[in-house]
Amino acid sequence: MKCPLCGSLDDKVLESRQNISGTSIRRRRECNSCAYRFTSYERIEETPLxxxxxxxxxxxxxxxxxxxxxxxxxxxxxxxxxxxxxxxxxxxxxxxxxxxxxxxxxxxxxxxxxxxxxxxxxxxxxxxxxxxxxxxxxxxxxxxxxxxxxx
Structure with missing residues (x-):
């Protein structure tokens, strides 16, 4: 995942949580280059009707x-x-x-x-x-x- 602060692609996941409905995962990440912490979300990409x-x-x-x-x-x-x-x-x-x-x-x-x-x-x-x-x-x-x- 690209760091929003420095642009580095080197990061580590600190914590992962699934939402209540199980449709997405929230991940707290930390950039290994600048130590900036940020959140990313994963969702299933569905084809729209x-x-x-x-x-x-x-x-x-x-x-x-x-x-x-x-x-x-x-x-x-x-x-x-x-x-x-x-x-x-x-x-x-x-x-x-x-x-x-x-x-x-x-x-x-x-x-x-x-x-x-x-x-x-x-x-x-x-x-x-x-x-x-x-x-x-x-x-x-x-x-x-x-x-x-x-x-």
Missing amino acids: MVIKSDGRRQPFDIKKIERGLNRALEKRAVPSVTIENILNKIEDEAAILGKASHEIPSIQIGEIVLKKLYELDRVAYIRFASVYKKFNDVAEFVNEIEKIED
Whole structure:
């Protein structure tokens, strides 16, 4: 490990500790050249989950984008923030499971997961989200979706 003070590559490990979840190791080190002490961390490098957009572009999965969409759909609805957090966790887990093999998931699948969760939680929020997600162009599409809910 390169010393942040003098740049030497000669150091020794004084102490190693694993974090509680076991996902990283913290090491206290001392440079053999200048005696400077510093900390390094080791983590498993995971391939990030990529979202395949409808136009073929790929971008990293971002739960914050889904959170913004949910918050818009649930605006002025009586849904506690704890419930929203739980839904976000479930969406993230489902997306990770579906994309585990290839580290990719189509945005369509993510949208369907969100729609399913909103349908179970709040039908008005479901319609709000569906109107944007399914790109409703006129009132007839709203009516058709509402009729599906009522059936």
